[in-house]
Amino acid sequence: MISQQAFDAVTAMFHRVSGIQLTTAKRALVTGRLQKLAQARGIGNVDRYVEMLLDENDPDELVRVVDKLTTNETYFFREPEHFEFLARMLGRRSGSQPPFRVWSAASSSGEEAYSIAMLLADHLGPRGWEVVGTDLSTAMVDAARRALYPLERARQMPQAYLKRYCLRGMGEYEGQLLISRDLRANVRFTGANLMESLPDLGTFDVIFLRNVLIYFDPPAKEAIAGRVIGKLKRDGYLFTGHAESLTATRLPLRSVQPAVYELA
Ligand SMILES: C[S@@+](CC[C@H](N)C(=O)[O-])C[C@H]1O[C@@H](n2cnc3c(N)ncnc32)[C@H](O)[C@@H]1O
Structure with a gap:
């Protein structure tokens, strides 16, 4: 599970970009979603991935994080x-x-x-x-x-x-x-x-x-x-x-x- 400190840091960044505030109840979900991105970079640990993300400040990687953390559920002729x-x-x-x-x-x-x-x-x-x-x-x-x-x-x-x-x-x-x-x-x-x-x-x-x-x-x-x-x-x-x-x-x-x- 992501540490509270890394969770706060990554959700603050996500809030700045998207305006969406993820509460601590979403910690497991955020962990799962970031784990996939961490693996793609060959990093086995989510906290280390967040550290790298904030250190490097690479706009492409930030876009990938925002993409992963948004909820995109939808279907044809909804409502x-x-x-x-x-x-x-x-x-x-x-x-x-x-x-x-x-x-x-x-x-x-x-x-x-x-x-x-x-x-x-x-x-x-x-x-x-x-x-x-x-x-x-x-x-x-x-x-x-x-x-x-x-x-x-x-x-x-x-x-x-x-x-x-x-x-x-x-x-x-x-x-x-x-x-x-x-x-x-x-x-x-x-x-x-x-x-x-x-x-x-x-x-x-x-x-x-x-x-x-x-x-x-x-x-x-x-x-x-x-x-x-x-x-x-x-x-x-x-x-x-x-x-x-x-x-x-x-x-x-x-x-x-x-x-x-x-x-x-
Ligand atoms: C649950 S989907 C809704 C899709 C569709 N409107 C529907 O009702 O089925 C929410 C979408 O809002 C987008 N979204 C979240 N924050 C946004 C923002 N600040 N600006 C634009 N789109 C945003 C997400 O990327 C996601 O695709």
Whole structure:
């Protein structure tokens, strides 16, 4: 197990970069995740690995640590109420409007962004829309661009979408799916830290900010949500995870239904 001193040092570094505070309850988890990185460097002891990390201050190694310590769990069509809401929104849209833009902030390995893209392609056709996915973890951004997933993450994906927008892997890719090239053409991924000023991404009709606020304390959560809604169009909607209410904040938001907000 990692020593308390090494744990404090590495989690302080992680907090500075990501804004996420890992409590001592996560000591075993942090030990397990850092052990893998230590082994890759031929170091048998996690405390020595942390010492090396802080001494060398190598930005590539720091990125690897941040990648390992973020929680990236996600799957296709998670929290289906948001996709139902989006489908109703698209149903109300008339023909000649500007491109419909959706942002998956904290997109992890990309399942959320591609689920949105499937719905948009189904309702609006192959053009006239765009999905942008961003995440702090460079490893996750790379995985999202690769667009190759274990089939079990698609349990909630409608069968028709699986057939239309995914290629089933064969041979060495058995048990995996690849998102079709056509769908990928309208989805792009880039790195962005929600704790810092955001890159110029334009404005969005819908922003998915789901299952990431839960890791932050109330002031950081409010600051992130405040920055994110700066990118929302006047008549746009913000979706948060169902465990992440923003109603207790002073942000200019009105609740529309659980985990759905519009600008006040
Ligand atoms: C549990 S996943 C959520 C994925 C997806 N939104 C969903 O609901 O299924 C949380 C993601 O937030 C990202 N994350 C954590 N801190 C972040 C930060 N400061 N800026 C941007 N992304 C961050 C992590 O890298 C991780 O991929």
